[in-house]
Amino acid sequence: xxxxxxxxxxxxxxxxxxxxxxVAVDLDRVLALDAQKRQxxxxxxxxxxxxxxxxxxxxxxxxxxxxxxxxxQGPERDRLAAEIDALKARPxxxxxxxxxxxxxxxxxxxxxxxxxxxxxxxPDQDVPVGKGSEDNIEIRRWNPPGFDxxxxxxxxxxxxxxxxLDLVRDLGLADFERGVKIGGTRHYVLTGDGARLQHAILxxxxxxxxxxxxFTPLTVPVLVREEMMVGTGFFPAGREQAYHIEEVRxxxxxxxxxxxxxxxxxxxxxxxxxxxxxxxxLKYVTVSxxxxxxxxxxxxxxxxxxxxxxxxxxxxxxxxxxxxxxSRAWHARMIGFVEELLQSLGLPYRLLQCCTxxxxxxxxxxxxxECFMPxxxxxxxxxxxxxxxxxxxxxxxxxxxxxxxxxxRYRPGGAGGxxxxxxxxxxxxxxxxxxxxxxxxxxxxxxADGSVSIPGPxxxxxxxxxxxx
RNA sequence: GGAGCGGUGGCCGAGUGGUUGAAGGCGCCGGAUUGCUAAUCCGGUAGGCGGGAUAUUUCCUGCCUCGAGGGUUCGAAUCCCUCCUGCUCCGCCA
Numbered sequence: 001x002x003x004x005x006x007x008x009x010x011x012x013x014x015x016x017x018x019x020x021x022x023v024a025v026d027l028d029r030v031l032a033l034d035a036q037k038r039q040x041x042x043x044x045x046x047x048x049x050x051x052x053x054x055x056x057x058x059x060x061x062x063x064x065x066x067x068x069x070x071x072x073q074g075p076e077r078d079r080l081a082a083e084i085d086a087l088k089a090r091p092x093x094x095x096x097x098x099x100x101x102x103x104x105x106x107x108x109x110x111x112x113x114x115x116x117x118x119x120x121x122x123p124d125q126d127v128p129v130g131k132g133s134e135d136n137i138e139i140r141r142w143n144p145p146g147f148d149x150x151x152x153x154x155x156x157x158x159x160x161x162x163x164x165l166d167l168v169r170d171l172g173l174a175d176f177e178r179g180v181k182i183g184g185t186r187h188y189v190l191t192g193d194g195a196r197l198q199h200a201i202l203x204x205x206x207x208x209x210x211x212x213x214x215f216t217p218l219t220v221p222v223l224v225r226e227e228m229m230v231g232t233g234f235f236p237a238g239r240e241q242a243y244h245i246e247e248v249r250x251x252x253x254x255x256x257x258x259x260x261x262x263x264x265x266x267x268x269x270x271x272x273x274x275x276x277x278x279x280x281x282l283k284y285v286t287v288s289x290x291x292x293x294x295x296x297x298x299x300x301x302x303x304x305x306x307x308x309x310x311x312x313x314x315x316x317x318x319x320x321x322x323x324x325x326x327s328r329a330w331h332a333r334m335i336g337f338v339e340e341l342l343q344s345l346g347l348p349y350r351l352l353q354c355c356t357x358x359x360x361x362x363x364x365x366x367x368x369x370e371c372f373m374p375x376x377x378x379x380x381x382x383x384x385x386x387x388x389x390x391x392x393x394x395x396x397x398x399x400x401x402x403x404x405x406x407x408x409r410y411r412p413g414g415a416g417g418x419x420x421x422x423x424x425x426x427x428x429x430x431x432x433x434x435x436x437x438x439x440x441x442x443x444x445x446x447x448a449d450g451s452v453s454i455p456g457p458x459x460x461x462x463x464x465x466x467x468x469x
Numbered sequence: 470g471g472a473g474c475g476g477u478g479g480c481c482g483a484g485u486g487g488u489u490g491a492a493g494g495c496g497c498c499g500g501a502u503u504g505c506u507a508a509u510c511c512g513g514u515a516g517g518c519g520g521g522a523u524a525u526u527u528c529c530u531g532c533c534u535c536g537a538g539g540g541u542u543c544g545a546a547u548c549c550c551u552c553c554u555g556c557u558c559c560g561c562c563a
Contacts, residue, residue, distance in 0.1 A: 045532045
C-alpha cells in the first residue's frame, strides 16, 4: 500500500507510476474521497471535543448529585432529580450530529480503503519502461565452463539433448498420468530418484542460505487468512491465482487460502509488530509447498514439470531499515546468493531486468533469473527444441509498500528510542523452486548415454551417488 | 468436539462504570553522582489519524485506540452480545 500522505503531497508521482506500470486507477477518486473523509472527520472531532468537555464537567457533578439523591427526601429529592436530568441532556444534544458525521465517514472508508489497495507502487526511475515480459532487458548471462547457451546444447556437448520429459520417462523420475489421476490437470508425482532429487535440491538450497548466508529458517503455514494475502500485496490483484478454502460456507469462522509462495508467511510473521531496529535486517528462509491456480494460463506450458498447481519452494525474504541504499544493496546481494547457488550447480542462467509493465502492483523493481533449458523453446529446422531460458527465480524490491500493508515498523534510535516509528522495507527472492528447477538440472547434466550426472553439492543428499541411470 | 480461564503500552504486569491513555516493574533515552566499571538518584519514554504554527529541525492542539466489531450508559479497559485468539483439563487422533 502506498502512503496516502505521499499521494496527497505529490499525486503526479503516482499518476506517472500508474502510467508506467500500465495500471488504471482513479487517483482523483482516491483524493476526493480522502478530502471528504478528512473534512467530515475534522468536524466530527471538533464536536466530539465539545462533547467531551461538557461531559467532563457534568459527569462528576452527576455522580455527586446522585450520591445526595440517595439520602434526600421530599421536594429536595425532586429538585436533585431534575438537576441531574438537565445535566444529562447537555452532551446528548451533540450526539446526533456526531453520529451523522461518523456515518458519512464510515460510508466513505470502505471504498477509499479498497481503492487504496489497488494503487501500485511507482516503479523506480531506473526501471525500463515497457508493456510486459517481452520488454524485459537482459542484464547478463553466465555459462559453466565449456558450455555456450547461445550456440546451444548440441554444439557445446556434442550430442542432441533429450527434453526433461524424455529424461523423466526414461529414468523413471515422474509419473504424470497417475498424478493427473489423483489431482487432476497440472499434477504429477515425482517417483524414486525424481522425488529424491527434489528433496536434495531443496535441502541444499535451504542449508545454503542458513549455513552460508546466515538466514533464519522458519517453517510456515501454507494455509493462511485473507489478511495475510492482502497484507503481503497478493490480494486483491492476485485473488484469482489462489486456492480458496471456503470454511465460512461450512460453518467455520473464516475462510483460508493456500499460499502461492512462502513469502506470504515469512512476511506475515511480524505483521502488526514494532520491531527492534537492532534486530534488523531480518533474514528468513523457508521451504514450503506452493499452490497456484494458474488461472488464465490455460493451454500454456501444459506438458511436463514447468507449470503445475503444486510445487516446493525455498524462499528468502529480507526486512531491513527504511533506507533506499540498503534496500538496493540487499536486492543485489539476494540475487548474488542465487547466482552463487546456480553456479555451484553448473546451471547456465541469465538475469533479466523486468520492465515497468512486468513488475506487478507491489514492486518498485524486479529482476528475474532464468535458467537455460535445452528442451524448451521453438523447434529448430531439425524439429528439435532450440533450447530457451525459462524463469526459475524472481527477486523483488518493494520499499515499504508491503510492510505498510502489514503494519510492520521499527523505531529509529534503537529499542525504546524516541521519535516516530518508520515502516520497514522488504525484499524477496526465490532460492530454488522444484520441480521446475529439475528441468534445467536434468537437461543440462544429461550425458550422451542417457544418464544424468548429479552436481557435486547434491550428492551428499543422494546417497553419495554421482549419476542417475 | 466438551468445559474453564485469559487477551492491557517495546516487554512484564495492576486495574470491575466517573480527572485511568492507564499504577508498578523491565528495557531504553537524557541528566546527576561515582577517580574506570558496577551500583545509586532525578527526569523522560504507547500507537494511529486529523488540525494549526514553523527554519524540510521542531512545537502546539484535538480525536481515536486497553484483541476486533457492535450494544447498554450522561459516562466503559471495567457491563452485555458476536467474532478472533492464547492457555489448561477431558474426548478424539496423525
